Amino acid sequence: MNQIPRRHLLTAALGAAGLVVAAGCTGPPENDDPPEPSTSPDPALLRDDIADGVTVDERGFETFPVPEGDATRSIVGAAAVFRNETDQPVRIHVRFRFVDGAGRGWRSEELNDWQAIVNAGWAYLPARRAVELGGILQVGTEEAGRVAGIVLYVNGEGKPPPRTVLLPAQNLTLQHRPTSKDEWDHVSFDVNNPTAGFKEPNYGLAYRSADGRLIGGWFVDRTHWWDIEKALPDDESDEYRRGTSRHTLPTWLPPGIQPKSVTMYVWPS
DSSP, X not given: OOOXXXXXXXXXXXXXXXXXXXXXXXXXXXXXXXXXXXXXXXXXXXXOEEOTTEEEEEEEEEEXXXXXXXXXXXXXXXXXXXXXXXXXXXXXEEEEEEEOTTSXXXXXXXXSSOSOEEEEEEEEEOTTOXXXXXXXXXEEHHHHTTOOEEEEEEEEXXXXXXXXXXXXXXXXXEEOOSSTTOOOEEEEEXXXXXXXXXXXXXXXXXXXXXXXXXXXXXXXXXXXXXXXXXXXXXXXXXXXXXXXXXXXXXXXXXXXXXXXXXXXXXXXX
């Protein structure tokens, strides 16, 4: 994947304000105000870096047990609602990064960074529309316990994408893996494609809790998930012709999630 430039700068005010006194000064000082506290950038503290014209309406995360039952591992989901405030469709690259309560990433002491990045890949935002996108990551349970929030890195291409169809999935049916030994859950859905047909789409899901909070998601950028075809059902064509068709794709689902709590899109890769 290409390295995405970012401007994550969070300046921490460090030290205490002190009074500066000029030696030998007998008259009143010209300025009685104390100097501003000194500041220095702390690369361990992270904040959003979001492309111009894009805003974030909402965000959320949650931790889940791994399906295999390994108590030393946990799954952490992250999701947000991205809004394109411009009159042109945009193509954005999204990354989620977890932070602790102080705004520092995991293992900041050694790495000045958080190693666990949920990379959502490239997605389309239609003009003047909001889109839910999310991701999910398995980490150590102790590490997952440090998560207190997420920061977002959203990089835009700077020009309208050549093809901007973003198709909402409808009539979702969720199939949790039959046993903990199985690797995949699956989602089945209808999609109405009004444009020319395409194959092997990118797709994304966003998950909400029963009370409506964003708790995670799933994102497949086919450029990097080149082996996702191995998880497709035998009868899945992976072809999206003009008109309405039904499909089944692999995913990871939070425990107990219901179709009404899932938003899904597909788009040409």
